[in-house]
Amino acid sequence: MIWIVLVLVVLMLGSALAVLYLRDLLSAVAASAVVSLLLSLLFVFLRAPDVALAEAVVGAGLSGVLFALVVRRLPKGADA
Amino acid sequence: MHATDLFTIGNLLYAGAAGLLLIGLYGLVAKRNVLRALLALGLLDAGGNLLMVAVGYRPGADAPIAVGGMFPAGMVDPIPQALILTAIVIGVGVLALGLALAVRVYETWGTLDLQVMAERIAAGDRRSRQDNIPVPAAGSAVSETEEQSA
């Protein structure tokens, strides 16, 4: 059981670093959706199914879509 | 105390939550792009939520939901779950407002880079909505003559 948690936590922290250090903004948005997905799996492990459902829908769904709708309207040179 | 004593599920989860908090905080402080700062704010939210739900956990207990009409014997704490449910939805509301602000800021100052934006604000250098060309400040005759003489 601990190995599953280890893999999830390591992947989550790796994706969090990728959010900050990926150059393309759209890839960073995708990485943040991955963080939310792994976080919702951790919530399932913590016996919190309502929170997992909310985090999966909001973090991996709505949040990513909102960001992507904004990012696609920006010119390419606006990344940092 | 051996190193393997530290390798427990609780320490892993707390380390994950603290890691998210620290990474989000560093991103918020260090990044110059407004959208990346908003992404880091989302990471900060995620770390705080994980920490609170992890505090409410009790080993060997079950989710606080009745199965087949009966509640399980041991249940985890329902209060942090209810509070974090609210916090997640508030997080997406804040994100929506932040994105709207970022869009308007980009249209007004023509850049998403915070340092360049600070310089342009200090110089009073706005952009028009469509063409990204400088416009004089609205309703100010002095700046208009300055524009003509510049």
Added chain:
Amino acid sequence: MKTKRELHLGGLIFIVGLGVLLAALLNQLGFGGAPMEVGQGMNALGGATTGAGNIVTSVVLSYRGLDTLGELTILFTAATGAGMLLARSREAELADAAAPGAIVRIAADLLFPFLLLLGFYIIIHGHVSPGGGFQGGAILAAAYFVPLLTGAGRGLDERSASLIEGLAGAAFIAIGLLALAMHHGFLAPIGPRGTLGHLFSAGSLPLLSSAIGLKVGAELAGVLAHMGQLEEKP
């Protein structure tokens, strides 16, 4: 463009110090040993008091109902602020005029009703299984994105969305005031309890869930509509 990554030194020192503080604090806290006194009380009495099989839903809607009301207010303020900031004139609605292909259109038309069904299912069953108003409302808002892909502004009439949002919010407060008028207290659970785990149980809790779900769904769908109508890049 910078090719070398520069590190923000002050930020690094700050998070190292914060990391040490968090480590000390969490070491003191321990894992899985929280006293949980109020939580145990709610676990023991929640099912019998409200008749809901999902204790987290009963906490959200009746024990901490005022927090939910505050959260609905915050979400309303944020969505209204975003709408005000992103207000556009009418001709910008047709900015995204690229016609989608036949596959996207047909798939979207087939998928949209199922997503709506899933959202309503999770809202209605919030008191017997994991789910509830917020989750189902967010799914409804995410379901709206599918017709958004096939053409900006299609599928959501903004006026009817704000009407649904306002009526649902007013219904939530009206049910709470009804409970107050019946001398139980604001947002106390009223109505027939029923048997635990059945769909028609827990009195007013499914109604509160439905109100929250419709409100959250309409609000977030409105925000998505505004984001989807942004102008072309210069």
